[in-house]
Amino acid sequence: MTSALINLAAEQKSADVTDWAARIGWVVGLLLFIALVYWLMREGWKWRGTLQGGLPELPAAPAEAGEPTLVATGRYHGSTTAGQWLDRIVAHGLGTRSKAELTLTEQGVAVTRPGAQDFFIPAAALRGARLDKGIAGKVLAEGGLLVITWQHGDTTIDSGFRFDRAAEHTDWAEALTTLHNQHSTDMEGAR
Secondary structure: OOOHHHHHHHHHHOOOOHHHHHHHHHHHHHHHHHHHHHHHHHHHHHHHHHOOOOOOOOOOOOOOOOOEEEEEEEEEEEEEEEEEEEEOHHHOOOOOOEEEEEEOOOEEEEEEOOOOOOOEEEEHHEEEEEOOEEOOOEEEEOOOOEEEEEEEEEEEEEEEEEEEEOHHHHHHHHHHHHHHHHHHHHHHHHO
């Protein structure tokens, strides 16, 4: 029995030592691949911005915007070409997701975004508002997103917002639709 144990011990050998050079090579290769993918995504984002270079500068809120009708805080999730919920607009910072505060007045909607460019949607540019479930890169429950459709230059834009209190979405959609209808009626009467 003792000789059997000695023979068994003599046959066992330790595990092979890890080949560190090969492992480091794989890790470096993986990191280079991730860096390449990130760089390509960044270049694609810049290229999209260049393609959308014809979009005019975003309007700023007027100094005398009037008395606020509604105010809400939440998140700005981005803007797309109207009717094409995956065609993200990145020019002039419209592709940057951020916190947002919206203020509705008779003159339009002021969008204040800390850390990103603020913009103003004039009442004359409003084309409607609706509750939706998604916009480029963000999908929520049905009605979880307020989408404001507006005209900017030659481009009709959908901008998506999710408020801290989702119950406010309906009030905003109704108020924006009313403002759009009032302004459309005033414009027709002026002709």
